[in-house]
Amino acid sequence: MSLKLRIDGKTVDTPAVWWDDAANDVRMINQIKIPFQVEVHSCSTYRDTAKAIKEMIIRGAPSIGAAAAYGLAQAVQEFWNQDAFVEHIKSAYNELMAARPTAVDLKNGLDFVKKYDQLNPKAALNRAKIFANRIANEGLKIGQIGKELIVSNMNVLTHCHTGALALVDNGSALAPLIQAWEEGKRFHVYVDETRPRIQGRMTAWELSQYGVDHTVICDSASGFFMSQGKIDLIILGADRVVRNGDIANKIGTYNLAVLANHHNIPFYTAFPTSTFDSSTRTGNDIIIEYRDANEVKQALGYSNTLMKNQIVSLYAEGEEFSNPAFDITPNNLITGYITPYGILSQSQLEKTFINRTSQ
Numbered sequence: 562m563s564l565k566l567r568i569d570g571k572t573v574d575t576p577a578v579w580w581d582d583a584a585n586d587v588r589m590i591n592q593i594k595i596p597f598q599v600e601v602h603s604c605s606t607y608r609d610t611a612k613a614i615k616e617m618i619i620r621g622a623p624s625i626g627a628a629a630a631y632g633l634a635q636a637v638q639e640f641w642n643q644d645a646f647v648e649h650i651k652s653a654y655n656e657l658m659a660a661r662p663t664a665v666d667l668k669n670g671l672d673f674v675k676k677y678d679q680l681n682p683k684a685a686l687n688r689a690k691i692f693a694n695r696i697a698n699e700g701l702k703i704g705q706i707g708k709e710l711i712v713s714n715m716n717v718l719t720h721c722h723t724g725a726l727a728l729v730d731n732g733s734a735l736a737p738l739i740q741a742w743e744e745g746k747r748f749h750v751y752v753d754e755t756r757p758r759i760q761g762r763m764t765a766w767e768l769s770q771y772g773v774d775h776t777v778i779c780d781s782a783s784g785f786f787m788s789q790g791k792i793d794l795i796i797l798g799a800d801r802v803v804r805n806g807d808i809a810n811k812i813g814t815y816n817l818a819v820l821a822n823h824h825n826i827p828f829y830t831a832f833p834t835s836t837f838d839s840s841t842r843t844g845n846d847i848i849i850e851y852r853d854a855n856e857v858k859q860a861l862g863y864s865n866t867l868m869k870n871q872i873v874s875l876y877a878e879g880e881e882f883s884n885p886a887f888d889i890t891p892n893n894l895i896t897g898y899i900t901p902y903g904i905l906s907q908s909q910l911e912k913t914f915i916n917r918t919s920q
């Protein structure tokens with residue numbers, strides 16, 4: 562199983578982000594254009610890669626981490642043999658690090674490349690490739706392990722995007738659903754729209770690639786469906802899992818966890834090793850990224866008349882907005898953690914992950 566893209570009428574297997582050896586640059590699927598166009602975006606310098614992360618051309622914590630790792634490898638190439646190599650690398654590290662503050666995969670990706678003893682272009686690129694490949698492989702394992710939770714005829718709710726686009730390949734929370742579907746289980750997925758950046762459209766698009774039955778709902782409708790007994794299971798991803806099991810995930814996750822608790826609905830988060838933050842103890846210590854007000858004030862969609870993407874205003878001028886991109890869900894609201902090492906309880910998390918992120 563890997564990301565199936567239709568490009569020029571053909572189905573091709575491609576990861577969400579990769580190093581193009583021939584062109585010697587970083588390539589990624591432009592996620593801003595999904596689902597209306599499938600376009601490959603190229604980054605020839607580390608600054609291009611940092612910009613692509615910041616502008617959400619690449620998104621989803623593990624894909625961001627892989628892009629950042631490649632970005633640092635680009636910086637090593639760019640500044641290799643120059644005076645002040647170490648200072649240049651430090652400043653490239655900081656610039657990449659500042660691109661998205663909440664997803665810890667970004668820091669883990671940078672550290673995975675930087676901590677290597679012999680930092681030279683070949684070694685840095687090799688490390689970045691290992692980091693990205695490991696994420697993709699762990700997505701497969703998460704799918705194999707998590708699919709046991711899926712039974713035919715159930716209704717599953719998911720939030721934000723957790724498919725191959727978000728995880729270099731294969732997906733986190735979407736992987737169990739896709740693998741279960743491919744094995745012949747038949748169920749239904751409710752896809753939260755995920756305002757304001759509407760990551761739900763990537764989830765819907767990825768589920769469509771595999772023919773998985775799904776319905777897109779407004780974020781505010783999820784409580785209604787739970788109260789109607791229409792949701793049996795919630796699976797979503799994480800942008801950072803800290804030592805006590807609290808998670809940062811896309812804004813709206815906390816609302817879902819509280820509602821799930823109220824309705825006794827199992828609530829799982831699925832994530833690879835790169836999303837574990839072994840240096841942070843509780844969710845209170847996680848930095849939450851606040852993004853531009855325009856993301857709430859405006860909407861990006863496809864104009865059928867103009868046949869191109871278009872930004873429209875949703876509000877009158879003069880309104881004030883606040884746009885936290887993530888929220889914290891405390892461990893007591895999480896039923897279990899779907900990881901490449903099994904479905905873990907909160908008490909198993911720390912000893913399973915500690916020392917793994919930097920290896």
Ligand code: MRU
Nearest residue numbers: 620621622721723727798799811
């Ligand atoms: O802002 P994004 O699109 O980078 O955020 C992605 C998420 O928050 C997702 O919820 C996801 O679960 C984490 S990545 C698999």
